[in-house]
Amino acid sequence: MNYMSPSLANSTGAGIGGLALAMALHKKGISFTLYEDAKEYPAGEDAQDIFFEGMPLEEGLGRDKPWYGHSGWGHPNYIRKSAHRKTLLDIMTSFIPIENVKLNKPECSVLAGADGIKSAVRAHVLEKYPSQITSVYAGAYCYRAVIPISEAYEILGDLTDVANFYFGSKRSAITYRITGGEEFNYLLCVADSLDGWKVKGAVTETISHEAMMADFKGPGGFFHHFRTASYYRGRVTLVGDSAHASLPFQAAGAAQGLEDALVLSNVLAETAKFPQRGGELAPFIQAGLSAYDSVRRPCAQKRLEQAAEVGRMIFFQHQEAGDDMDKILPKLQQGRFN
Structure with missing residues (x-):
């Protein structure tokens, strides 16, 4: 009992x-x-x-x-x-x-x-x-979005069929299907300095499309x-x-x-x-x-x-x-x- x-x-x-x-x-x-x-x-x-x-x-x-x-x-x-x-x-x-x-x-x-x-x-x-x-800023942030798999396929073709992890110098990308394969989730990640996050008390930030595109010529910071x-x-x-x-x-x-x-x-x-x-x-x-x-x-x-x-x-x-x-x-x- x-x-x-x-x-x-x-x-x-x-x-x-x-x-x-x-x-x-x-x-x-x-x-x-x-x-x-x-x-x-x-x-x-x-x-x-x-x-x-x-x-x-x-x-x-x-x-x-x-x-x-x-x-x-x-x-x-x-x-x-x-x-x-x-x-x-x-x-x-x-x-x-x-x-x-x-x-x-x-x-x-x-x-x-x-x-x-x-x-x-x-x-x-x-x-x-x-x-x-x-939480402590980990020196990296990402852009995340979910789009219909049909739109993703037009851009990436067969690369949408499996999960992918792309490595790069201070840049990386992670992509995979969700929602029974009907949607495509992707993260574009940027390495930053440990003191690079300037928005106090927040783990996300809204920025312009131009600023986002400049990173890969509203990130979400990585905290832990x-x-x-x-x-x-x-x-x-x-x-x-x-x-x-x-x-x-x-x-x-x-x-x-x-x-x-x-x-x-x-x-x-x-x-x-x-x-x-x-x-x-x-x-x-x-x-x-x-x-x-x-x-x-x-x-x-x-x-x-x-x-x-x-x-x-x-x-x-x-x-x-x-x-x-x-x-x-x-x-x-x-x-x-x-």
Whole structure:
């Protein structure tokens, strides 16, 4: 039997990590409330695919279920290991009871901050480490857009059939199909100086078409939480990008949020078995969050560091490989995507 306070766990943020945690808690019978400000998921800003790798999550992501996704293109035996982010968010939202979604003042035993790269909860958790609260500009930015595959095919032809990663001196491009192959997502990336981002407090900027074209003769900056001393403080913890916002070059950021939810939900399920309530439960909660931190933080921070290293490779700025593809490719193939 589970002994629970009126709301054992609250999650701020209905992104991948927050929804995954809410789904897991609901499945385990753990009371929770999900808080979210946004009323919908913007398709353009959430166009990237999410690649499931690392921990063997596939069995928990719908395999053999009627709603399990299948590739909209390619060989019929190909098992697709990625998902369009907005589509995945819509599916995950359908599993959350509407009565568990609130916009009012939260009261709970545990607060999980899944409120993204500009997390307010992170400021509380890392109060003793003020230099680690705000995400750090990673010295690169990108232009991202989604266009119909018919328009992309007119420009790139058969190059639209598979995902492509183009390397270059301080420039790179990433292209792939989404939405069952009906749309084409592309990112044009530019390497910059570490102090090059001038828009304070924002991770995107709107600029003119002429300025954008000059870059490749409204970028979005690449920011990450490169150092994080702890994923929890007291009975408050971090999940997803609020804990370990990363560069996109290992396509593992969202999957890390799913792994956070998997570990944290199991920790909270064990905590809920104790008969103590209220303040008496606090030591058990803190012990559980310490265990969550010890499991997730080393793994997620390693991914984050590897993503930054891959970024240096694709811009030909790696300290060892430089612009030598004979050195870059073995590094990518022998560990940087493990």
